[in-house]
Structure formats: C-alpha cells, structure tokens
Ligand SMILES: Nc1ncnc2c1ncn2[C@@H]1O[C@H](COP(=O)(O)OP(=O)(O)OP(=O)(O)O)[C@@H](O)[C@H]1O
C-alpha cells in the first residue's frame with residue numbers, strides 16, 4: 262500500500278482518493294520513516310507542496326534504507342530540472358498533479374517492483390494494519406475505545422474488522438448491538454485449514470460498515486481459541502482489511518501475547534487511579550522484557566478530568582510516556598454504550614468523538630486528511646476544478 266506525504270490538507274484530501282483505500286497519509290516527510298519501519302509499503306507518493314529539497318532527502322533515505330519501496334513525485338509543473346534532480350536521488354516516477362493515469366501506472370509499477378523482491382501478493386489482498394487496545398485493568402474503557410476507534414476508521418472509507426479477544430467476557434457485539442450467529446470459536450474446528458473464505462462466514466456486519474469477529478458466547482469457549490489460532494486469524498484478516506482492531510481482556514493471556522506479535526500499534530488505555538497506573542507500568546515493563554511493540558505504544562487517558570488526586574503530568578512521569586489522547590468522563594459515553602450506538606456514531610460532534618476521530622487519523626498516519634473535505638469520487642486536481 263502506498264504512503265502519501267503532503268503538507269496541504271486539502272491537496273492531501275484530493276490525492277488520497279486516487280490511492281487505494283486506507284493508504285496512510287502524513288503531512289511531514291520525516292513522519293514517513295516511522296511508517297516504513299513497520300509493515301512493507303510498495304511506494305511513497307510525495308505530494309506537490311513538499312519542497313524539492315525535502316523530497317530529494319526523503320527519496321535518498323528510502324533508496325538506501327528501503328530499496329524495494331518506489332518513490333513517486335507529484336509536481337504541479339514538470340520542469341526539466343525536476344527530472345534531473347529526481348533521477349539523481351532515485352525517484353522512480355515524476356507525475357503531473359492532474360495526471361491520474363500516470364499515477365496509476367507509477368503505482369502499479371511500484372507494486373511490481375515490490376512483489377519482485379518480496380514475492381507476489383494475491384489479487385485483492387491487502388497489508389492491513391493491526392491496532393491492539395490493551396490495559397492490565399478491567400473497566401478502564403478498552404472496549405469503548407476499540408469500538409469507537411473502529412467506527413472512526415470505517416468513516417474514512419477504510420475496511421475495518423474488530424476482533425473481540427476478550428474471549429471469556431467479550432462485549433463488543435453487545436456494545437454494537439449486533440447478535441452474531443457465529444463467533445471466533447467456530448474458527449477453532451478448522452484451525453489447520455483456516456482461510457479467509459471460512460473466516461468471512463464468521464463475521465457480523467455493523468451498520469457503520471465495521472465487521473465484527475465476536476467473542477465466544479460462553480466463557481468456556483475461550484479454551485478452544487489457542488494463541489496460534491488467534492495469530493492465524495489476525496494474519497488472515499489483515500490480508501483482507503485495511504485495519505484490524507483488537508479488543509482485549511484485562512491483562513495478558515496467551516491469546517493477547519499472540520496478538521501482540523502481529524500488532525503494529527498498541528493503544529494503552531489508563532485511568533487516573535494508582536492501581537491502574539502501577540499495573541500499567543508493570544505491563545509496559547513486561548512488554549519491554551518480551552521485546553513486544555517497543556516503539557509504537559500510544560497512551561490514552563480515559564476519564565482524564567476526574568479529580569482524584571492524580572494528574573495527567575503524574576501519569577506521564579510514572580509511565581515515562583506522553584498521554585496522546587485524554588478523554589473526559591461523560592455520561593454521553595456510557596449512554597451511547599447502553600443504547601448500542603457508539604458515541605462516534607451517535608454524537609459525532611461530542612468532544613470525546615472528535616478526540617477519538619483525530620486519534621484514529623493519527624494512528625492511521627492520516628492526520629493530514631480531513632475526511633469531510635475529501636471528494637466522494639476518485640480523481641486528481643483536474644477533476645476537482647469545477
Ligand atoms: N469516558 C467515559 N465516560 C463515561 N463512561 C465511560 C467512559 N469510558 C468508558 N465508560 C463506561 O465505562 C464502562 C466500562 O468501559 P469499557 O467496557 O469500555 O471498559 P473495559 O476496559 O473494556 O472493561 P473490561 O475490562 O471489563 O472489558 C462502560 O459502561 C463504558 O460505557
């Protein structure tokens with residue numbers, strides 16, 4: 262999947278529509294490097310407002326560090342010296358800002374190069390990203406975050422599946438008010454020949470477009486889902502969805518550890534109470550010891566406005582990581598849960614919804630893309646001028 266780098270949010274909103282759904286978008290060239298260290302990306306598309314010197318430096322870093330990734334440069338003016346500069350730093354294609362066919366050709370050639378090096382991807386397969394929502398404690402807001410994050414991602418036209426790995430007491434289905442006919446337990450019988458066509462039959466679709474792989478209906482179903490099955494399920498789903506969001510039980514179990522092996526971004530939910538912060542600290546140290554997700558952990562402080570003697574600054578100091586999102590306590594959140602319509606859907610203008618949507622864009626590397634301004638149809642600048 263390509264990565265788009267473009268500083269101007271309107272331009273980014275137009276360009277991203279010309280890329281496969283779910284392509285990450287960043288506004289600064291230096292943010293591309295972090296994305297490239299995760300899952301493979303066949304190309305980086307540099308938008309027209311990125312300065313040539315910045316584009317050249319990025320292309321040089323990619324050429325040396327990620328030789329299988331092609332760089333496509335989009336410019337408003339195709340002056341001859343642009344081609345010369347592009348060649349010097351190994352940019353594979355220079356495309357005019359209004360030339361979608363040329364962009365498509367460049368992207369498909371990039372994919373060809375990628376596959377020649379890394380092996381073919383089956384037609385229609387994706388390289389989806391896995392976001393795991395975690396806390397060692399119960400009741401802190403993991404499911405609330407998983408569900409709202411999934412819905413927020415689905416609003417960006419991406420294909421999203423939420424996997425309920427709280428195998429004994431999962432409540433993703435009830436939170437979204439769906440009644441699943443099949444659950445993850447049904448995958449256990451076919452673990453050895455699990456494929457997407459089988460998994461597809463186990464998914465329940467929510468009105469938001471999010472697909473749900475529900476937890477077993479009874480706690481004992483948990484024992485049938487081994488850690489290797491959990492991993493296999495995630496590996497299979499990520500090839501068919503842009504995002505796989507995983508809700509987890511409190512703390513580590515084998516299945517959660519299996520999921521961590523597949524996780525690109527870990528969302529750590531905490532609240533302002535000493536036992537939660539202490540256990541979160543221990544959990545982060547455990548992840549360090551196991552070398553799991555060392556870099557891509559994101560701290561969310563839920564109910565951050567509660568006056569309980571601990572401050573946001575205390576939390577950051579104890580955990581040694583910044584709070585990326587802080588969500589206030591609000592009866593609207595609990596009421597949305599109780600009515601089976603996540604707050605991001607039922608009250609999109611609520612502060613909590615806006616914070617979660619902004620976080621979803623950041624996680625997706627999509628901070629530069631205002632979804633509301635993106636045109637519904639695919640097309641570059643030429644078609645936008647009306
Ligand atoms: N910011 C908030 N304001 C008000 N209520 C909230 C907020 N966040 C979560 N809640 C409510 O707190 C309760 C627990 O949240 P949630 O189920 O998301 O936690 P959890 O970490 O998944 O719990 P468990 O570990 O039991 O699975 C729910 O009723 C939810 O609606």
Ligand SMILES: [Mg+2]
Nearest residue numbers: 403404427432
């Ligand atoms: Mg939960």
